[in-house]
Amino acid sequence: xxxxxxxxxxxxxxxxxxxxxxxxxxxxxxxxxxxxxxxxxxxxxxxxxxxxxxxxxxxxxxxxxxxxxxxxxxxxxxxxxxxxxxxxxxxxxxxxxxxxxxxxxxxxxxxxxxxxxxxxxxxxxxxxxxxxxxxxxxxxxxxxxxxxxxxxxxxxxxxxxxxxxxxxxxxxxxxxxxxxxxxxxxxxxxxxxxxxxxxxxxxxx
Amino acid sequence: xxxxxxxxxxxxxxxxxxxxxxxxxxxxxxxxxxxxxxxxxxxxxxxxxxxxxxxxxxxxxxxxxxxxxxxxxxxxxxxxxxxxxxxxxxxxxxxxxxxxxxxxxxxxxxxxxxxxxxxxxxxxxxxxxxxxxxxxxxxxxxxxxxxxxxxxxxxxxxxxxxxxxxxxxxxxxxxxxxxxxxxxxxxxxxxxxxxxxxxxxxxxxxxxxxxxxxxxxxxxxxxxxxxxxxxxxxxxxxxxxxxxxxx
Numbered sequence: 001x002x003x004x005x006x007x008x009x010x011x012x013x014x015x016x017x018x019x020x021x022x023x024x025x026x027x028x029x030x031x032x033x034x035x036x037x038x039x040x041x042x043x044x045x046x047x048x049x050x051x052x053x054x055x056x057x058x059x060x061x062x063x064x065x066x067x068x069x070x071x072x073x074x075x076x077x078x079x080x081x082x083x084x085x086x087x088x089x090x091x092x093x094x095x096x097x098x099x100x101x102x103x104x105x106x107x108x109x110x111x112x113x114x115x116x117x118x119x120x121x122x123x124x125x126x127x128x129x130x131x132x133x134x135x136x137x138x139x140x141x142x143x144x145x146x147x148x149x150x151x152x153x154x155x156x157x158x159x160x161x162x163x164x165x166x167x168x169x170x171x172x173x174x175x176x177x178x179x180x181x182x183x184x185x186x187x188x189x190x191x192x193x194x195x196x197x198x199x200x201x202x203x204x205x
Numbered sequence: 206x207x208x209x210x211x212x213x214x215x216x217x218x219x220x221x222x223x224x225x226x227x228x229x230x231x232x233x234x235x236x237x238x239x240x241x242x243x244x245x246x247x248x249x250x251x252x253x254x255x256x257x258x259x260x261x262x263x264x265x266x267x268x269x270x271x272x273x274x275x276x277x278x279x280x281x282x283x284x285x286x287x288x289x290x291x292x293x294x295x296x297x298x299x300x301x302x303x304x305x306x307x308x309x310x311x312x313x314x315x316x317x318x319x320x321x322x323x324x325x326x327x328x329x330x331x332x333x334x335x336x337x338x339x340x341x342x343x344x345x346x347x348x349x350x351x352x353x354x355x356x357x358x359x360x361x362x363x364x365x366x367x368x369x370x371x372x373x374x375x376x377x378x379x380x381x382x383x384x385x386x387x388x389x390x391x392x393x394x395x396x397x398x399x400x401x402x403x404x405x406x407x408x409x410x411x412x413x414x415x416x417x418x419x420x421x422x423x424x425x426x427x428x429x430x431x432x433x434x435x436x437x438x439x440x441x442x443x444x445x446x447x448x449x450x451x452x
Contacts, residue, residue: 158241
């Protein structure tokens with residue numbers, strides 16, 4: 001079984017005759033016999049996923065790394081973190097996805113209006129199943145717990161991923177609206193209710 | 206990875222070197238865009254809108270140039286502040302004064318008073334309280350007499366405002382510098398800030414700059430003092446430069 005290990009700003013992928021999907025062009029070095037090939041328009045999930053992604057405007061260009069050996073992946077010296085999934089679903093901002101281990105399914109979930117403020121498309125990418133997901137962020141990730149009666153509000157530009165039973169809504173203070181167009185303020189934010197964990201980065205895209 | 210919750214986040218401390226947590230019971234001044242997440246019941250209002258209800262805010266924030274880049278966070282909750290993945294440091298002032306680069310100031314307690322520094326791009330904080338500033342790399346503290354590169358300068362405390370030092374020797378020493386000087390263009394290295402007196406100078410270990418939205422407003426404001434003829438000359442010069450940079 002392939003394993004993903006985060007090492008600061010580099011992801012180490014140990015392959016044992018299986019395949020890992022990773023962001024196209026993220027390979028910086030490899031040892032052993034590893035092949036890299038384009039995973040196709042659907043990122044390896046077939047035509048339906050490709051169409052959905054096209055409609056949603058979520059652009060994930062993935063390659064398949066297969067064989068035996070170690071591949072080193074990195075993008076723009078961004079910080080790497082690995083999240084273990086045990087049959088649950090992780091919602092990821094598509095720009096933050098670095099690699100997924102075999103057996104995980106990528107899909108697109110429409111998230112209402114979140115894309116309008118952040119320019120990140122109208123949907124988020126979901127990863128579900130049993131395995132590992134490698135995420136990238138500007139600066140180390142911060143995990144924030146959401147519990148019933150303890151909602152969390154996040155700037156869409158700092159949002160990286162979320163998991164758990166969460167519902168999202170949009171906060172837009174009346175006063176915020178008057179600030180739109182005057183620069184880099186948060187015109188509106190995403191509010192998470194329920195029970196789960198939200199990962200944010202200490203920077204804004 | 207440690208999971209933080211509203212109750213486990215620090216009251217006023219770093220979550221990690223790049224993120225700072227402020228437990229709010231009342232109000233704080235926050236730079237627009239610095240908030241990355243918050244728990245609880247917190248409202249964010251433009252400083253001008255807030256000051257129309259609470260007059261003290263206008264007195265604490267006396268800089269019309271920067272006022273539109275700032276908001277007041279008010280309520281009960283925990284606010285997380287960060288800036289481009291830069292180091293975030295907190296500083297405590299006790300009846301003191303500290304001048305800091307405006308784009309690197311992320312937030313400050315309303316017990317402090319903000320004023321515009323005479324040095325463009327910098328603001329001065331007066332009084333007692335906590336403020337947060339970001340730096341690209343750890344902050345370096347040095348004591349005057351000292352000359353600093355304007356880009357690496359983060360701020361200064363207790364000493365008089367710097368004078369601009371024009372290093373003629375540097376320009377003569379390098380052919381490139383001399384040529385650029387002759388054409389009236391500067392590479393930047395020959396212009397330094399000269400600090401004297403007793404105090405502390407704060408430096409960051411990088412020269413990466415963020416576009417200061419107030420700079421345009423500052424220049425526009427000052428350009429109003431020009432005569433119509435001078436305005437025409439400046440306009441032509443700027444237009445020529447914009448064309449040159451496009452190519």
